[in-house]
Amino acid sequence: AQSVTQLDSQVPVFEEAPVELRCNYSSSVSVYLFWYVQYPNQGLQLLLKYLSGSTLVKGINGFEAEFNKSQTSFHLRKPSVHISDTAEYFCAVSRFLTGGGNKLTFGTGTQLKVEL
Amino acid sequence: NAGVTQTPKFRVLKTGQSMTLLCAQDMNHEYMYWYRQDPGMGLRLIHYSVGEGTTAKGEVPDGYNVSRLKKQNFLLGLESAAPSQTSVYFCASRRTSGRKSYEQYFGPGTRLTVT
Numbered sequence: 240a241q242s243v244t245q246l247d248s249q250v251p252v253f254e255e256a257p258v259e260l261r262c263n264y265s266s267s268v269s270v271y272l273f274w275y276v277q278y279p280n281q282g283l284q285l286l287l288k289y290l291s292g293s294t295l296v297k298g299i300n301g302f303e304a305e306f307n308k309s310q311t312s313f314h315l316r317k318p319s320v321h322i323s324d325t326a327e328y329f330c331a332v333s334r335f336l337t338g339g340g341n342k343l344t345f346g347t348g349t350q351l352k353v354e355l
Numbered sequence: 356n357a358g359v360t361q362t363p364k365f366r367v368l369k370t371g372q373s374m375t376l377l378c379a380q381d382m383n384h385e386y387m388y389w390y391r392q393d394p395g396m397g398l399r400l401i402h403y404s405v406g407e408g409t410t411a412k413g414e415v416p417d418g419y420n421v422s423r424l425k426k427q428n429f430l431l432g433l434e435s436a437a438p439s440q441t442s443v444y445f446c447a448s449r450r451t452s453g454r455k456s457y458e459q460y461f462g463p464g465t466r467l468t469v470t
Binding site: 281283284288345348 | 386395400403413445449458459461462463464
């Protein structure tokens, strides 16, 4: 079975400071990994994904994540955050379903709060 | 393109009432999904569909039914609402092939309260 652990439920950070949101996964097979962002009262938007290839993945809004197979981690980073980055961030792992399609297993989310 | 839309945005039900949530997508995606989001639990898959006329159970299907009579629509029904079904419901869809085939596109959500 697959699971996703987001170690921090809340991360406060000052504007222009760097941030890292942690994500660890457990899976016995190859995985596809995703980070989604949810702004207040909105749906989820894909930030970035890792399917294969380079372990450093760049996404939208200046975010990047590094896939580390040995540590089973996919941490999200941004070198300098902005007030507008305040949102909830979800890490997710994908697996195929026997009936077709794929299933995303989500972590419990990390609330990033950027302060002035 | 409107993407994925959900109707209604908000709803309050009394215990035992029924309702249907509508999800529509205009991207010609084959796969569609219903999730529920609860505080501290992330999103959990309720039901999904891999094509018109087909549905399957996810991890929390009890108390819900779904139908996919048209490719662009995916309906989620609650026959007898319970307070435990108070949640935010998200619909998502994805294509079956191509570079973005692993990406699920989400709707804006429906906030349901059952009293």
